[in-house]
Structures are given as structure tokens and as C-alpha cells.
Amino acid sequence: MSESATQGGRSMSVASAFGGMRSVAPVVFRAGCPDCRGRFELAAGALRLAIGASSRTTFYSFTCPECGAAVRKPAGERIVELLTGGGVRTLRLHSTL
Secondary structure, eight states: OOSEEEETTEEEEHHHHSTTOOOOOOOEEEEEOTTTOOEEEEEGGGOEEEEOSSGGGOEEEEEOTTTOOEEEEEOOHHHHHHHHHTTOEEEEOOOOO
16 A cells, blocks of 8 residues: 555645544453452453353453452453454454364
8 A cells, every 4th residue: 555545636645644633542441350349440451352152152351450360251242342342352262173
């Protein structure tokens, strides 16, 4: 892809095309720890999403920033949609059958 585009016969540079854009605030997710009952916000990089063949094998996980516990919670369709849209790293689990 080149660094310029043509729009209506005029040449436009990448800098001018994206010149009015502002930086986007990082996505944060609210979470809670079942062990210490802490409530906090986590960046996308602090979460992991595993998508399995069923609802039993689809979950997200993180380490509690307050007590250090490893937390694993089920992820339904809406949670999967929000986490993937927010940039959370995803692992697709495959069955061994």
C-alpha cells in the first residue's frame, strides 16, 4: 500500500488523511476477585480469553492485582465479543477427538 491515496482525482497523503484523528483511550475492563472480593479495572493485556468447543471450555482469566490469586471465570457470547473487541489476547482450544 502506498503512502498516498487518490480521492476524486486529488492526491492525499497518509498524514493528511489521518491528521484529524485523536489517540484512542486504552480499553479497561471491570473485574472482581472471588477470593478477596476486590473490585478493580484491568487493561486488555492483563486478561486472557480461551475459546473452547462449548460454554464449559470458554473462559477468561487474570491474576488478581490485590491478592495475587489466579482467577478463571466463564465467558458467554457477549463477554467473548467484548473481550475480543477490546483487544484481549485469545487462545482457541481444539478438541483432541
